[in-house]
Amino acid sequence: MTFTEFKATLTKSTPPADLSPELQALWYDGKGDWHQSHEIAQEKNTPAYCWIHAYLHRKEGDQWNANYWYQRAGRKMPSVSLEQEWESITIELLQS
Secondary structure, eight states: OOHHHHHHGGGSSSOOTTOOHHHHHHHHHHTTOHHHHHHHHTSOOSHHHHHHHHHHHHHHTOHHHHHHHHHHHTOOOOSSOHHHHHHHHHHHHHHO
C-alpha cells in the first residue's frame, strides 16, 4: 500500500483489515482518534510502537513523556510539524 492509498482509507469507518497494529494506530490518529491510537501504541515496546507512542505524547503536548518514548525508540524528538512526523512514520512503516 502506498502512502496515498493509506490516506485514502481515512474516509472509511474502520481501518483496512490487513494493516499491522502499528499502522492501525497511525490510521486512528489520522482519523482524529488519539485515544484509540494510544491504546494500540502502548501495547508493545518495539522501536516502532515506541516511536508512535512518542509522537502521540508530543501531539498531546506532554514533552517529558514524549522524550522518554523517543529515547525508547532510539530517536530524537523531531523539529518538523506533527503532520510531517505522522507522514514520515507512516511512510517508513508502509515500506517495512
